[in-house]
Each structure stands twice: as structure tokens, then as C-alpha cells.
Amino acid sequence: MTALAPGLLRRLGEVFGGERLLTDPADCLPYGYDNSKRVALPQAVVFAQTHEEVQALVAACNEFRSVLVTRGRGTNTTGATVPIHGGIVLSLERMNRILRLSPGDRLIECEAGALNGDVQAEAAKHGLFWAPDPTSAGYSTVGGNLACCAGGPRAVKYGTARDNVLGLRAVTGAGVSLKTGCTTTKGVVGYDLTRLLVGSEGTLAVITEATLKLLPQPQARRMLRACYADVSAAASAVSRIMGQPETPCALELMDGEAVRLAEEYQRTGVPAGTGALLLVEVDGSPESLEAAVAAVSAAAAGPGLVELKAAATAAEAEALWACRKVLSPSLRKIAPKKVNEDVAVPVTRIPELIGGLRELSRRHAIRIVNFGHAGNGNIHVNLLADPEDPAQMRAITACLHDVFRLVLSLEGTLSGEHGVGIEKRDYVGWEIAADTLETMRALKRTLDPLGLLNPGKCLPDASAGR
Amino acid sequence: MTALAPGLLRRLGEVFGGERLLTDPADCLPYGYDNSKRVALPQAVVFAQTHEEVQALVAACNEFRSVLVTRGRGTNTTGATVPIHGGIVLSLERMNRILRLSPGDRLIECEAGALNGDVQAEAAKHGLFWAPDPTSAGYSTVGGNLACCAGGPRAVKYGTARDNVLGLRAVTGAGVSLKTGCTTTKGVVGYDLTRLLVGSEGTLAVITEATLKLLPQPQARRMLRACYADVSAAASAVSRIMGQPETPCALELMDGEAVRLAEEYQRTGVPAGTGALLLVEVDGSPESLEAAVAAVSAAAAGPGLVELKAAATAAEAEALWACRKVLSPSLRKIAPKKVNEDVAVPVTRIPELIGGLRELSRRHAIRIVNFGHAGNGNIHVNLLADPEDPAQMRAITACLHDVFRLVLSLEGTLSGEHGVGIEKRDYVGWEIAADTLETMRALKRTLDPLGLLNPGKCLPDASAGR
Numbered sequence: 001m002t003a004l005a006p007g008l009l010r011r012l013g014e015v016f017g018g019e020r021l022l023t024d025p026a027d028c029l030p031y032g033y034d035n036s037k038r039v040a041l042p043q044a045v046v047f048a049q050t051h052e053e054v055q056a057l058v059a060a061c062n063e064f065r066s067v068l069v070t071r072g073r074g075t076n077t078t079g080a081t082v083p084i085h086g087g088i089v090l091s092l093e094r095m096n097r098i099l100r101l102s103p104g105d106r107l108i109e110c111e112a113g114a115l116n117g118d119v120q121a122e123a124a125k126h127g128l129f130w131a132p133d134p135t136s137a138g139y140s141t142v143g144g145n146l147a148c149c150a151g152g153p154r155a156v157k158y159g160t161a162r163d164n165v166l167g168l169r170a171v172t173g174a175g176v177s178l179k180t181g182c183t184t185t186k187g188v189v190g191y192d193l194t195r196l197l198v199g200s201e202g203t204l205a206v207i208t209e210a211t212l213k214l215l216p217q218p219q220a221r222r223m224l225r226a227c228y229a230d231v232s233a234a235a236s237a238v239s240r241i242m243g244q245p246e247t248p249c250a251l252e253l254m255d256g257e258a259v260r261l262a263e264e265y266q267r268t269g270v271p272a273g274t275g276a277l278l279l280v281e282v283d284g285s286p287e288s289l290e291a292a293v294a295a296v297s298a299a300a301a302g303p304g305l306v307e308l309k310a311a312a313t314a315a316e317a318e319a320l321w322a323c324r325k326v327l328s329p330s331l332r333k334i335a336p337k338k339v340n341e342d343v344a345v346p347v348t349r350i351p352e353l354i355g356g357l358r359e360l361s362r363r364h365a366i367r368i369v370n371f372g373h374a375g376n377g378n379i380h381v382n383l384l385a386d387p388e389d390p391a392q393m394r395a396i397t398a399c400l401h402d403v404f405r406l407v408l409s410l411e412g413t414l415s416g417e418h419g420v421g422i423e424k425r426d427y428v429g430w431e432i433a434a435d436t437l438e439t440m441r442a443l444k445r446t447l448d449p450l451g452l453l454n455p456g457k458c459l460p461d462a463s464a465g466r
Numbered sequence: 467m468t469a470l471a472p473g474l475l476r477r478l479g480e481v482f483g484g485e486r487l488l489t490d491p492a493d494c495l496p497y498g499y500d501n502s503k504r505v506a507l508p509q510a511v512v513f514a515q516t517h518e519e520v521q522a523l524v525a526a527c528n529e530f531r532s533v534l535v536t537r538g539r540g541t542n543t544t545g546a547t548v549p550i551h552g553g554i555v556l557s558l559e560r561m562n563r564i565l566r567l568s569p570g571d572r573l574i575e576c577e578a579g580a581l582n583g584d585v586q587a588e589a590a591k592h593g594l595f596w597a598p599d600p601t602s603a604g605y606s607t608v609g610g611n612l613a614c615c616a617g618g619p620r621a622v623k624y625g626t627a628r629d630n631v632l633g634l635r636a637v638t639g640a641g642v643s644l645k646t647g648c649t650t651t652k653g654v655v656g657y658d659l660t661r662l663l664v665g666s667e668g669t670l671a672v673i674t675e676a677t678l679k680l681l682p683q684p685q686a687r688r689m690l691r692a693c694y695a696d697v698s699a700a701a702s703a704v705s706r707i708m709g710q711p712e713t714p715c716a717l718e719l720m721d722g723e724a725v726r727l728a729e730e731y732q733r734t735g736v737p738a739g740t741g742a743l744l745l746v747e748v749d750g751s752p753e754s755l756e757a758a759v760a761a762v763s764a765a766a767a768g769p770g771l772v773e774l775k776a777a778a779t780a781a782e783a784e785a786l787w788a789c790r791k792v793l794s795p796s797l798r799k800i801a802p803k804k805v806n807e808d809v810a811v812p813v814t815r816i817p818e819l820i821g822g823l824r825e826l827s828r829r830h831a832i833r834i835v836n837f838g839h840a841g842n843g844n845i846h847v848n849l850l851a852d853p854e855d856p857a858q859m860r861a862i863t864a865c866l867h868d869v870f871r872l873v874l875s876l877e878g879t880l881s882g883e884h885g886v887g888i889e890k891r892d893y894v895g896w897e898i899a900a901d902t903l904e905t906m907r908a909l910k911r912t913l914d915p916l917g918l919l920n921p922g923k924c925l926p927d928a929s930a931g932r
Contacts, residue, residue, distance in 0.1 A: 104705035105812040184810040186842040186882035195661035216711035239570035245682035288754030344650040348570035376652040416652035446912045
């Protein structure tokens, strides 16, 4: 890694002072990681505190042709914030202010570095919440959630990041200051730049501030666990549940392998003969919950149902969730190497997906464990392997390719919520047609003509074949 | 208007045959209108039946540098489909097939020329609906609804077109065939081209097919009418209603002028002393409705409430809606010239908006009648004038400008759902900052380099000042 041009370093010093500029590799290294476990060393790290500082930074990057990688808290799993081409890492962790909360307008304005958890805490004071609830919600930033279009379990009822944002402030790669969207839930003046930036993983613009749409917190919740003889029976139930009006606020699936692993790790009371299970949560007014539970229960009932339990108390709900909660530690215990995909298929194709995955598991002799947000068809497919075994590591790649082909043959998408980053970049061309991809690249060139923002992420290079 | 180049005409004949190509001005004229009452004569009208025909058409337009204006059924009110620069009008009325409905996946695929009403009818067979419900729903097309990002009363609960679309097929102005989005409600691979095209009024690409997100129909509905002493009291109630969890599926406001006009036209039982009223509808399971009515009623109660009535039967509901239903004919009767704006402001700013409008009405001696989708802050501001009176016609323009300034000072937007078209094009720069607007123009140049698609709409020319 070459050092920064002296002129650029001087400029950074002018904008950020000594205290908010890191250049010592030992200081910079922690900002070269994210939750993908990948790492690369940036040449400098800066901590912006205002939109105007970000503008000055992007101008300097353009002048000196420096790469710029923006990060929140680096919780993404795809390498999207790893500075693989060096350059400057812009950390927004100090742009974490909540600027305004207007309960009557159901909106909150914050800086991009504000934590999702802080937004939730502030909104909760007024009986409101922001829908995106990735696992990392407590310590991931709003800007990161928007850049990756974060989802989470309750997206099945309340939508993902793109459905819950009203407007943005941002600086494009060309250095243009943008104010997108509006402060109302309806607005049709000009092009929808807001959603063009959401999910673009920092490759088009640096999001500096956001106006988020808040929703009123449901007053009450009820939790159900439905155990099935096999995963096809569970998957069919998912279709039935999504086909009726009482949309659950969580509809999570665990396949047979997942249930078995979890139960091996710690018994949580799943009945014998369970080959898959659904965890379902409904919310609403206390008066409406009984009806919702009845409707979901009726939809959950069907061939292969082994047991259906509805929690009457919070403690009972926790007991029903326990099987899911112990799954992650159980996975970590048995498999140090785990490839965790987050494909999505139309809900009615889940049985074919799970059946196909079982077949691929046999063919490649790779253990596959599936669970996830079944209401969106968003299944976390976990390929488990021993990193010490070269044959298995080769098999896992071949298996992964077959998984992707299977998903696409079922009209699915390669990523429901984690995004592309580096991890899936080579496969984007499998899903998106060449012409459409070329149009996306043209938009990238328009907003970031020198290709400075987060290069090597999100879209494959034009030379990459299908 | 010059005639089409002979080469282009020949090409159109090859693609569309004689039967699906109009060139006689008398035949073309009906395709030069829309609901803005503006008209312009195209040089030719073609009726595509497939995506591939649209591709061939756009290729021909590029080769011969011909303008192309796409239309559904011309129900928009902004002139967005009027071919003011001549060229070819592409009517999608014969691309009206429903391609697939998958109830378990809550999605429908259709061609862009399919009527919203036909989609609703097909979805209803499976207990589903598509959220956008513009007044024109019965006879407007899905493609038009998407191009304008249509809303309607129930958007307050279910969102607008952009919130209820999963993916598109389209052809850009450059002639590139696009397949955007996916078939699942979660998907984060590549940039969000879907929402870039939604609301772009046919200036970036021709939408040919759409995959729409369907929702389960609520099983029951309840209707309430809340009458207030004045509009400030009603507007405050809107804020309170939107601040609690039972989001209504319609929350319509009529100000004092609107109530007075409607009652003059036909008495519908509005109590004396009503200076504004709210029409509120809640939906859900029959079991939950009582609680929802109670919650909304509690929020509706407050200073200035004159009367609150909840309908017990469908006939009673109709009686409560009657005051709103007679408003349109009453407006037509008293004012042949009516400028109908559809501004939106944050809900808490509605009292300031209505107060400011009252002041502008006095200052300009222009009668202003306000009603609309108050839950989104989307108020239809109607300026009434006598077209025979030149002084009043001048006053109306000055008044309109003040209305726009007022809306923007309240952090609002100039159009909540009707869009820009020609009507509001000169004012877009009042709302959107110059830099952001220039970025939108750059996107336009990227997707439509020759500027062939629907020129003179949506974005103001670069030369137009603020």
C-alpha cells in the first residue's frame, strides 16, 4: 500500500484536524475489517462530523483520485466496507446525532452514523419504531442499514429499509450534494434518488443524513410455535399463512437439520418427530390478538402438523423462541467454517428450495442447515465444512454454485438482505441480465465518474463474464 | 407538425403492420389528449403488443431521432402524456394481459397496459388487492399508475405504487431492455432500478411489464365521520389519529369551504356548526374492528369536536361518505375553471397550511376549497376562478405561486400523487435544489441519451432558473 499523496494528506489535515485523522497503520487497521472477517489496510481513516466535511472530503478525493470507502460500524457480512483498494476510510461513527423526531409526523431525522438502536430508543419514547431490525440493530448504523437495505424478521409485515425511508442527504462520488425525497409519505416530484441510493452499498454516494418513516408500536404480541413432520409440510404452511390477511410480524422457519442441531446443543422442548418448525409472531391491539392467533393457527394447521403451541405469557414465548436462540451457538460449536447465504425465493417455492438443498447436500457431501425469514422466502442457507479439509473446501464452492443455480431456477434472488459486497459480486451476473447490469454500471459512472466510491463492491466489473 | 421520415414510417409499418399504426391526424388526435385537457397532435400512434415490439420501436426512434411518448389511458391530470413535441405516441392499451397471479406469493404479473381495475378484479378472486387506488382506478393502467407513482386514499395504510411493486420489464430511451427487481419482497442484488423508473413519467424508460405486490383483503371495514368547529381542530385530530397504532385505511379531510359547498349542493346531514370534517375508515378482522373504532374515536375526540358518528351498517357508511361524494359535482357547478393542486405537508403542519391558504384566499380574492388525503398530509387545494375574468385569471397564477411557497415553507412537496407532467414542471426547481436536479438530469441523459422519451415533462430544462 503506497502512502497518501502529500497534498491529499495536507488537505485531510485541514478538514479533520489531527484528532480526527488516522494514518498510522496500527490505528487504521481496525477500520479495515468488517463482519465478513476480511481485512485490508486503508491509507487513512477520517471521522467526519458534518455533511459539509463529507463534501470537502469527496472533493479532495476527486482532486487527488483517491478511493473512498464509507463505513458505519462494519457489521455487514459481505466485505462491503473492507477497503480492498486502499484509499481513505470515512467513518461516520461520530455523525451519530438524532436531529429531530416528530411523533405526529411519524418521522425521525438523524445523521447516518446514528445507531439503529439509538433511533429505536428515541422512537420508543413516543410509542414508535423504525421497521428495519437486522440482528445487528443494537450496534449497526442507520447509514449502514440504508446502504445495505437492511431487513430482519419483522420485514415480513413492516418492510425493509427502502420501504421505511422518506429522504436523504448525501454526497455523490462526483462531489454533488444531494437532498432527496421529502418529509411526507407521498411525494412524486423528480426521480426517486432516495431508493437508488438505498442498497447501493456506498458505491454511488455517501449518505450523510436520513429522514426515516416511523410506525406506531403494536400494543401487544403473541407467539406461536408450529412443529411439522418435515420441511415440505412446514413450507406449505408458510404459503397458507401468507395467503390470509393476518400477516405475522415474524414468520421464521427452521429445517430438520437446524432443529436437530439446536436440540443436540440444548433441549428446548421440541416434540419428537419434528422435522421442521415455524416460529410465528403476531402483533396488534390486545383486542385483535385472539382473532389473529386463531387465523394464523387455522392456516398453520394442515398435513404433517405435529404440534402447535401458542404462548400465553412472555416466559412461554421465550421458551418457544429458545430453539431458534440456541441455533447460532450450536452452529458455531460444530462448524468453525460456515458459509451463510441469505437467498430468497417466492414463498410457494420454498418446498422446492429445501428439497433441492437436501439433494445438493447429499451430492456434495456438505452439511446444509436452513433457517430464516420464511414469510419473505428469505432463507439463510448455511453450508458447514471443515476448513482443515481441502477436499471439503473445494466441495463447498461447487455446492454453493449449485445452490445459487437452484435459487435462480426457482425465480429467487441471491441475497434477500445481506447484500453483495465482495462476497457475492462474482455471482451478480448470474441473476441480473447483462443489459440491465450495464445500465447499472452506467448509473455508477454518472454518479461517480472516477469510480472512487467503494470500488470492487456491489457490481461485477464489466469484463466479468456470466 | 412535420410528417414522419419515410424510413421511420416504413419501419413502423414493418413492426406494427397497417392495423396497429395510425398516421391520419383525425385518428391520431384522440391520443394527443389526457385529463389535463391539454392536447397536441402526434405524427403517428402505434399499438404495441409485446416487449419486443417496444424494443424495436425504441430502436427505430433512436435511429431516426424521433420523440416517443408512451401512454396508458391518459387519465393523468398533468399533461404527462400529451405529445407536446410531436413524434410517436405509443399506446399500451393492447398490452393488457394479466400474465400470472400467484396467490401464495402475493404477486401478480401483468403487462403495462392492464387496467388497475382488471388487476383488482383478478386479485379479488383470491382475496387479494393491489394497494394503489387512484380515482381513475377502474380505467387507468398499471403502467400509468407506476409511471406516475399513483396513490389514493388507502395509501395512508398500504402505501403508493412504489411501495407495492416488486419488479419491472422496461426499455430505456437508449433502447436497452431491462429486467429489474425480483419476485420476492426482499431483494438487494444490484441497484434499485425499479423505483428509479416508478414516478419518472415515461422519461427514462418505457415500462412494458410489472410484477406487483398484492396484499390480503381486509375482511371488514368501519366508517366514521368526525365534524369539527374549524379546520385547525380537524387538523389537530389528524395528527392525533396518525400518532396511534390503529392506522386508518382512509383519513380524508374536508375544510369549511368544502363542507359548505357540498351542503349547498345537497344536504347530507352534516350538523350545524361544522367548520371542517374528517372521514375515517378502519379495516381488519371483524374481531379487531371494535377496538380500532374505539382507538380512532378516542384520538378523534378533542377540542372543537362537534359530532362523531360511526356507521353501523353499509348504508350508514354511505350516508357518512355522502358529503364527500357530492363535493366534486358541486365544485364543477360553481366553478368551470378549477386549479386542482395536490400538495403534501407533514401531518402536523396541516393547520398552518390551511390557515395560510385562508389568508392567501383573502389576499388574492380567490376562493380556495381544500380536501384530500389528510393522513398523508396530501391536501387537494382547489383554486376556483371565472375564466371569463382576466383579472381573476391573473390573480389565480399569483395565488398559486404563493400556495407553492407556503407549502415549501412548511417542508412540504408540490405533488403528493398527481405528478409533474407539464403542469408543475416550471416549479420543480422551487422544491428540488439545483445540484440534486442536475443529478436527475444526468440520470436522464444516461438512460435516454438522445432525449427522445417524453421530452418537456417531469424535469425542467437546465436553463430554467429557480
